[in-house]
Amino acid sequence: MPASPSTARAINDRLALQLLQRDGPLTATQLKALTGLSRPTVADLVERLQGAGLIQVVGESGAVRRGPNARLYGIVADRAHLAALDVRTGSVSVVVADLLGATLAEGSLPIGSGTRTGPAVEQAAALLERTARAAGSVPLHSVGVGAPGLIDPATGELRDTSGLPSWHRALVRELQQRLPATVLVENETNLAAMAEHRAGAARDRETFVLLWLGHGVGAAVMLDGKLRQGASGGAGEIGFLPVPGAGGLPSAAHCDGGFHSLAGSAAVAGLAARHGLAAAGAVPEGYADEAAAVDAVRRALEPGQRGGPFLDELADRLALGAAAVVSVLDPGCLLLAGAVGHAGGAALASRVEERLTAMSPLRTEVRAGSLGDGAVLRGALIAARDAAQDALFAPER
Structure with missing residues (x-):
C-alpha cells in the first residue's frame, strides 16, 4: 500500500535532516540531487523544517550567484545540548556538545x-x-553514560556487578531523577566500538570485534553495523573465557583463571616486570596496574629498550583470547583498544595478527583503535546525539 501524503512528507523530512546532519550545510539544489525529490517537494520540506525550528539559513553558496537557490541550509545546532559521561572506577569525565x-x-x-x-x-x-x-543556557536533551559492567538489555540499567563501585549504579539513577533529560547508559567497551565505527579505525567495517585492553579485558561485537549485547547483556565478557596458561578456571563470581588472568592490566604489569620493564614513577590512585601496564608497553616500543620479547609474549597471550573470538564469529577485523591496546598501537596489532594467522584459517586483520582514551566519551556522545535526533527529527505519526 502506498504511503499517505503525511507519511511521505515525514519520510522526506527525516531524509533531508539526515543529509544535512551528515553533509550540511546544503543548498536546496544539493538536497534535490541527494534525495532525488522534485524541486517543489524540496521547497516544501525546507519551508516545513524552517517553520519547525530544525534548520536555518547559514549562508549562501558561491560569491556571484544570489537568490533562493543559493541559500545554504544547516541544522539548528543549539536546538538541544547533549552530554556524555565516561564513568571509570576512580574518576568521571564529562563533555557537553551541541x-x-x-x-x-x-x-x-x-x-x-x-x-x-x-x-x-x-x-x-x-x-x-x-x-x-558552562556550555550555555540551552537545556540538556540527552545524556549518554559509559560505564564498566553489564547493561540489562530488558531494562537498559547497569546491573549490580561485584568488583565495581556501588556509586556507578546510584549515579545513573540520580541523573535520571535529577535531570529533565533522557539518560542512557551503555557498557564502555560497546561505546568505544560505536565510536570507532562512526569516526575511528573501523569506519570501513560493518562487522568487527573490538578487544578492550585496560584494567580489565572485554570485547564489543559489531555485526552488520549493529552492536550485539547478548541475551543478558554479557556478549563480549571474554575476561571469563577459559584459555591455556591462565592457571585455573574462572567462576560465575570472578574472572580469575580466565583470559583476564593473562591479559588484564595486573597480568600485563607482572609480565613487564619479569622482562625488566617495571613502571617508572608514581601512578594515579585506582589505576596502578593499568598505568604500569601502559607505561611498560610504551617503554617497550622506545628505541633501544629491547622490548621485543615482552611485546612478543604479550601478543602470544592476546592471540589466545582473540583466536577463540575469531573462531566463533569470523569478524574479519579485530581492533585493539583500551589504554593498553592504544599504547601498543600498530606494533602490537601486527604481532597479534601474525599469531592469529598461524593459529586460525580465518583471515583476520588486526588494527589499533585510533580514538584512544577519548573513545568512550565519543561513543557516549554519539549515543546521546542519536537519541536526541530520533526524538527531534521523528517522523509525524
Missing part, C-alpha cells in the same frame, strides 16, 4: 576509592551540572 556534536564544555574529576556512595554521586552529578552551565 546537536551536531561540537564540544561546548568539558570537565573531569577524580573520585577516590574511599569515597562513600552518596558523596561520590553528588560530586559526579555536580560536575555534569557545572559543565552544562
Whole structure:
C-alpha cells in the first residue's frame, strides 16, 4: 500500500535532516540531487523544517550567484545540548556538545576509592551540572553514560556487578531523577566500538570485534553495523573465557583463571616486570596496574629498550583470547583498544595478527583503535546525539 501524503512528507523530512546532519550545510539544489525529490517537494520540506525550528539559513553558496537557490541550509545546532559521561572506577569525565556534536564544555574529576556512595554521586552529578552551565543556557536533551559492567538489555540499567563501585549504579539513577533529560547508559567497551565505527579505525567495517585492553579485558561485537549485547547483556565478557596458561578456571563470581588472568592490566604489569620493564614513577590512585601496564608497553616500543620479547609474549597471550573470538564469529577485523591496546598501537596489532594467522584459517586483520582514551566519551556522545535526533527529527505519526 502506498504511503499517505503525511507519511511521505515525514519520510522526506527525516531524509533531508539526515543529509544535512551528515553533509550540511546544503543548498536546496544539493538536497534535490541527494534525495532525488522534485524541486517543489524540496521547497516544501525546507519551508516545513524552517517553520519547525530544525534548520536555518547559514549562508549562501558561491560569491556571484544570489537568490533562493543559493541559500545554504544547516541544522539548528543549539536546538538541544547533549552530554556524555565516561564513568571509570576512580574518576568521571564529562563533555557537553551541541546537536551536531561540537564540544561546548568539558570537565573531569577524580573520585577516590574511599569515597562513600552518596558523596561520590553528588560530586559526579555536580560536575555534569557545572559543565552544562558552562556550555550555555540551552537545556540538556540527552545524556549518554559509559560505564564498566553489564547493561540489562530488558531494562537498559547497569546491573549490580561485584568488583565495581556501588556509586556507578546510584549515579545513573540520580541523573535520571535529577535531570529533565533522557539518560542512557551503555557498557564502555560497546561505546568505544560505536565510536570507532562512526569516526575511528573501523569506519570501513560493518562487522568487527573490538578487544578492550585496560584494567580489565572485554570485547564489543559489531555485526552488520549493529552492536550485539547478548541475551543478558554479557556478549563480549571474554575476561571469563577459559584459555591455556591462565592457571585455573574462572567462576560465575570472578574472572580469575580466565583470559583476564593473562591479559588484564595486573597480568600485563607482572609480565613487564619479569622482562625488566617495571613502571617508572608514581601512578594515579585506582589505576596502578593499568598505568604500569601502559607505561611498560610504551617503554617497550622506545628505541633501544629491547622490548621485543615482552611485546612478543604479550601478543602470544592476546592471540589466545582473540583466536577463540575469531573462531566463533569470523569478524574479519579485530581492533585493539583500551589504554593498553592504544599504547601498543600498530606494533602490537601486527604481532597479534601474525599469531592469529598461524593459529586460525580465518583471515583476520588486526588494527589499533585510533580514538584512544577519548573513545568512550565519543561513543557516549554519539549515543546521546542519536537519541536526541530520533526524538527531534521523528517522523509525524
